[in-house]
Amino acid sequence: EIQLQQSGPELVKPGASVKVSCKASGYSFTDYNMYWVKQSHGKSLEWIGYIDPYNGGTSYNQKFKGKATLTVDKSSSTAFMHLNSLTSEDSAVYYCARGLGRRTWFAYWGQGTLVTVSA
Amino acid sequence: DIVLTQSPASLAVSLGQRATISCKASQSVDYDGDSYMNWYQQKPGQPPKLLIYAASNLESGIPARFSGSGSGTDFTLNIHPVEEEDAATYYCQQSNEDPLTFGAGTKLELK
Numbered sequence: 001e002i003q004l005q006q007s008g009p010e011l012v013k014p015g016a017s018v019k020v021s022c023k024a025s026g027y028s029f030t031d032y033n034m035y036w037v038k039q040s041h042g043k044s045l046e047w048i049g050y051i052d053p054y055n056g057g058t059s060y061n062q063k064f065k066g067k068a069t070l071t072v073d074k075s076s077s078t079a080f081m082h083l084n085s086l087t088s089e090d091s092a093v094y095y096c097a098r099g100l101g102r103r104t105w106f107a108y109w110g111q112g113t114l115v116t117v118s119a
Numbered sequence: 120d121i122v123l124t125q126s127p128a129s130l131a132v133s134l135g136q137r138a139t140i141s142c143k144a145s146q147s148v149d150y151d152g153d154s155y156m157n158w159y160q161q162k163p164g165q166p167p168k169l170l171i172y173a174a175s176n177l178e179s180g181i182p183a184r185f186s187g188s189g190s191g192t193d194f195t196l197n198i199h200p201v202e203e204e205d206a207a208t209y210y211c212q213q214s215n216e217d218p219l220t221f222g223a224g225t226k227l228e229l230k
Contacts (some may be wrong), residue, residue, distance in 0.1 A: 035219075045167065045210060047219040061218040095166050103150065103214045105157040107178060109166035 002026035004096050004110035011116045017084040020113045022096030029077035030054040035099045035106065036070065036081050040092040050099060051079060086117045121145050121213050125222035133230045137199040140225045142211035144192040155215035156194045158187055160207045161224075167210060171196065203229060 007021040022034065036048040049060035051070040058070050067090070069082040079096055094113050097106035122145040132138045148155045154174035159167035169178045171187035174194060186197045198205055206229050211222040 044223045045212070045221040047221075059217060063218070097166075103153075103155045105169060105172040105212070105214060106159075106167070107169045107172075109168075112166055 002098070002108050004098065004108055006094075006096060006110040006113045009114040009116070011118065012086055013119055014087055014117055016086055016117075017082060018086065018115055019080055019082045020094055020096075020115070022079045022081075022110050024077045024079070024098070027098075029072075030074060031100075033099045033101070033104070034070070034072065034079040035097045035104075036068065037095045037097060037106075038064075038092045039095065039112075045095075048081070048094075053079065083115070086115075088117050091115060091117045120218055121148065121216055121220050123211050123213060123220055123222035125209075125211060125225050127225060128223070129226040129228065131228045131230045132198075132201045134203065135200040137197060138201050138205070138227055139198075140196045140209055140211075140227075142189075142194045142196070142222050144194070144213055146216075147191045148213040148215035149191055150215050154190045154194070155213055156187075156189065157212045157214060158185075158196045159210045159212065160205075161210065162207045170209075198227075201227075201229065205229075 003025045005023045010018045012018050030053045033050045035050040038046045048064045051058045053072040071080045096110040098108040124143045126141045156174045158171040161167045170185050175187045208224045208226045
């Protein structure tokens, strides 16, 4: 069974950073890109970027360049998203999702990680 | 960026009736004969669930009462007959061009 298991909720202070993880199982981790999507409370979805676990190559939505950094640990089949200089605008649920190449769709999603930025 | 405009923002449908959701793209999402528009269903507290990919292909395990159509810039998701469990928010998403973008969502309620 294909699963994407994300890390738990985070409460962080403004200006701090956070690292969200997404552990993949049930498939060959390096065969599929890992995408990250943001959903602010009650709002729609925004694509942050993706990483190719095979070679570590990344592509980011211009809006999130400098905000998000995507990495992977192939040994543990885990993808990570690091968010820096957090503000209240970064409070949201963050999802990882598996995609294949360009022009992809997302059949598998993590359960989501709630990041709350508050003093 | 490709902007996806969904309509209506919300709709209320009776059990057994048809729900139709529109998604219009600011530019074509076609490439090499295929249309890269996908549809998702999301319920509160859950991640989105893929219903339709590449405009008209039903994802495995999704009931046949869901169907997608369209090409170029105009796409439609139909649900018929609507069942109780279909109450949710529906999103279109284009994957033809980076950045991938989503529509604002359509909330389906049951009358």
